Amino acid sequence: MAEPARADEPLLKTPLHAEHVALGARMVPFAGYDMPVQYPTGILTEHTWTREHAGLFDVSHMGQAALVGPDHETTARALEALVPADIVNLKPGQQRYSQLLSEEGGILDDLMVTRPADPAADGRLLLVVNASMKGADYAHMEARLPANVKLVRFEDRALLAIQGPKAAEVMARLAPDTADMTFMAVRPTKLAGLDVHLSRSGYTGEDGYEISVADKDAVALWRALLADPEVKPIGLGARDSLRLEAGLCLYGHDIDTNTSPIEAGLTWSIQKRRREEGGFPGAARIQREIKEGPARVRVGLKPEGRAPAREGTLITTPDGREVGIVTSGGFGPTVNGPVAMGYVSRDVSAVGTDLHLMVRGKPLPAKVAAMPFTPHRYKR
Amino acid sequence: MTTRYTKDHEYIRVEGDAGTIGISDYAQSQLGDVVFVELPSVGKSLAKGDEAAVVESVKAASEVYAPVSGEVLEVNSGLEENPGTVNEDPAGRGWFLKIRLTNPGELDGLLTEEQYQEFVKSIS
Numbered sequence: 319m320a321e322p323a324r325a326d327e328p329l330l331k332t333p334l335h336a337e338h339v340a341l342g343a344r345m346v347p348f349a350g351y352d353m354p355v356q357y358p359t360g361i362l363t364e365h366t367w368t369r370e371h372a373g374l375f376d377v378s379h380m381g382q383a384a385l386v387g388p389d390h391e392t393t394a395r396a397l398e399a400l401v402p403a404d405i406v407n408l409k410p411g412q413q414r415y416s417q418l419l420s421e422e423g424g425i426l427d428d429l430m431v432t433r434p435a436d437p438a439a440d441g442r443l444l445l446v447v448n449a450s451m452k453g454a455d456y457a458h459m460e461a462r463l464p465a466n467v468k469l470v471r472f473e474d475r476a477l478l479a480i481q482g483p484k485a486a487e488v489m490a491r492l493a494p495d496t497a498d499m500t501f502m503a504v505r506p507t508k509l510a511g512l513d514v515h516l517s518r519s520g521y522t523g524e525d526g527y528e529i530s531v532a533d534k535d536a537v538a539l540w541r542a543l544l545a546d547p548e549v550k551p552i553g554l555g556a557r558d559s560l561r562l563e564a565g566l567c568l569y570g571h572d573i574d575t576n577t578s579p580i581e582a583g584l585t586w587s588i589q590k591r592r593r594e595e596g597g598f599p600g601a602a603r604i605q606r607e608i609k610e611g612p613a614r615v616r617v618g619l620k621p622e623g624r625a626p627a628r629e630g631t632l633i634t635t636p637d638g639r640e641v642g643i644v645t646s647g648g649f650g651p652t653v654n655g656p657v658a659m660g661y662v663s664r665d666v667s668a669v670g671t672d673l674h675l676m677v678r679g680k681p682l683p684a685k686v687a688a689m690p691f692t693p694h695r696y697k698r
Numbered sequence: 699m700t701t702r703y704t705k706d707h708e709y710i711r712v713e714g715d716a717g718t719i720g721i722s723d724y725a726q727s728q729l730g731d732v733v734f735v736e737l738p739s740v741g742k743s744l745a746k747g748d749e750a751a752v753v754e755s756v757k758a759a760s761e762v763y764a765p766v767s768g769e770v771l772e773v774n775s776g777l778e779e780n781p782g783t784v785n786e787d788p789a790g791r792g793w794f795l796k797i798r799l800t801n802p803g804e805l806d807g808l809l810t811e812e813q814y815q816e817f818v819k820s821i822s
Contacts, residue, residue: 361756362731555730555757624734624778626754649733649756656734678736678752 332378333476333536341551348554349449351379356553364556365651368522369692372482373552373560374543381452382475382530385443385459387467390433393443396467397431400459402579402598404589405443411435413502413517415587417579418447418455423600423607424575425582426458427451428567432517435505444504444515446477446528448569476536481526481560483695484548489527492542496527501696510542522557523564523694562657563650565618565689571629572616572645572659580607581661583616583689614642615667618689619658619675621682626656627675633662634674634681641666644675652692659689701789702765702808705817708750709789710765712805719750720793721762721784724818729755732784737773737795744768744797746804751794753784766804768797 329352338345343354354376356364367373387393394405403416410433418426432444447455460469480488490497492509496516499505504517512535520526531539543549558568567573573582578600585608592598596605621627631644647658658675666673669688674681701711707725710717726732734754744750744764751762773795777783784792799805809817 355757356730360731362733365756559756624781625736626734626759628759649754651756 330379332376333533334376334378334540337537337540338376338551343551343553346554349379351449353379354551354553356555357551359550361553361555361559362651364550364552365559367550368482368524368552368556368560369652370483372480372484372488372526372546372549373522373556374540374549375479375481375552375557376476376540377479377528378476378536379449380477381445381447381449381455382472382477383445383447383452383456384470384472385445385463385467386470387441389441392464393441393467394433396463397443398592398598400462400599401429401431402588402592402601402604403431404591405431405433407589407591408433408443410437410440411504413504413519417573417584417587418458419579419599419604420575421599422575423578423603425569425573425577425579426575427455428569428573429455430517430519432504434515450570472530474533476531476533476539478529478531478536478539478543479520479522479526480529480543480549481520481522481524481552483525485524485526486697488543488546488548491546499527499697501525501698509539512539512542514539518697521564521566522560523566523690523692524560525695525697559648559651562646562648562659563652563690563692564694565659565691567616568646577616577661578604578607578612580604581612581615611664614661614663616645616659617662617667618687618691619644619647619660619673619684620687620691621656621658621675621677621684623682624656625677625682627658627677627682627684631658631660632676633660634676635666636672636674636681636683638674641673650691657687657691658684662686700805701811702805703811703814703817704763704765704808706763708762708765709814710805710808711789712799712802715799715802716771716796717766717768717799718793718796719762719765720788721753722814722818723788724822726785726788726792729753729760731756732781735774735777735781735784735794737775737777738770740770740773742770743800744770746801753794754781762794764797765808766797766802767800769800770795771798772796
């Protein structure tokens with residue numbers, strides 16, 4: 319058996335690092351940080367706990383920043399020059415998913431954009447970007463922002479996610495005013511006496527919240543949430559299997575600079591006004607792909623049998639024609655079987671199409687499957 | 699009956715000219731939850747170091763190599779339905795395959811129980 323690789327470079331630590339170690343987490347290098355991949359009960363148990371109760375995730379490695387301009391319109395227009403989502407019409411207290419695009423319409427990163435609820439924060443947009451991409455994202459934005467819009471990095475904030483069907487009950491016990499929030503709503507509030515900025519969102523397919531909190535308060539908040547018997551800490555291993563079952567893209571795997579949002583099945587994240595008006599990087603390609611359909615598309619794949627098909631697995635037709643590649647794949651604990659996603663030629667992308675996955679040199683029968691593999695349970 | 703180990707964390711428990719192969723308790727703990735095991739076909743000839751099986755955890759696939767040369771006599775078909783047995787009882791019900799040793803002298807190159815436990819201490 320092969321030993322897991324160990325990185326030699328010094329790793330960054332989140333404010334919760336000592337908490338993870340004290341809980342017996344197995345720590346691994348991830349995006350330059352020393353992060354918990356699992357706690358002693360293991361990934362299957364953590365995954366199932368999150369689907370049935372509430373899982374608590376440390377996602378402090380992700381990049382938190384703000385764009386700050388004179389008014390909403392100015393800041394929103396500046397960001398709309400870089401992303402395809404409608405930011406101008408974002409309401410106060412609303413969050414939206416989008417992508418930073420290259421001039422060729424490829425995805426440089428995906429991100430969450432929030433217009434704060436507080437009227438005093440007018441002109442600010444809060445951003446959450448991927449840990450591995452934050453340096454590149456910030457440089458990309460700073461080079462393209464107009465002089466009256468500045469990027470402000472939040473280097474002193476942690477990010478926690480609580481996810482699962484019991485998340486709302488747990489949160490309501492700490493702050494009753496969180497119960498009426500709906501998916502992608504945001505607001506500042508107090509949890510366990512601590513100032514936080516909340517959004518009703520996450521990346522597991524479950525109902526839940528992401529909680530931005532000052533570094534200095536992160537441990538107190540983590541412990542307050544874990545004090546609830548419905549809550550257990552969950553590592554990056556289960557986070558990955560949860561988001562895969564939910565059919566959600568992982569940057570650097572399912573989406574990257576070679577994929578457009580249309581190929582990736584993210585057309586829903588480009589609102590009507592922007593589709594028609596364009597005015598974002600790669601608009602010509604994206605508008606063409608919306609109209610004519612892209613040559614290849616991201617699909618769900620359900621292998622027959624029990625063997626998982628991992629990232630990089632070649633996809634062929636039953637008669638051996640190479641039609642694509644798996645970009646994420648593994649075992650879905652809730653599905654109780656292997657699940658995968660990948661890109662295939664559009665002519666073989668219909669749900670139910672029979673394909674082969676070349677696992678260790680052998681063709682493994684699979685079918686194109688509808689995503690998500692596990693239904694989303696967002697609070698609409 | 700004697701058990702020998704490789705530095706790749708396979709064990710082989712030898713009785714007469716037959717050996718039972720699996721992965722060590724340390725290996726299963728490092729892998730985490732096992733969700734699938736691919737086993738060879740009965741009758742297959744394996745040379746020492748050949749890929750004998752593949753064990754998949756939630757996170758990744760790992761190869762299991764033949765500690766010594768032999769012919770596959772039997773595989774643990776129970777792992778198909780219950781791959782988690784590898785985590786629960788790696789040295790017992792979680793075995794992978796049995797082989798008939800074709801070169802028992804190769805056992806001398808493997809670690810004893812004591813040497814293996816020392817080795818695990820040195821890497822963990």
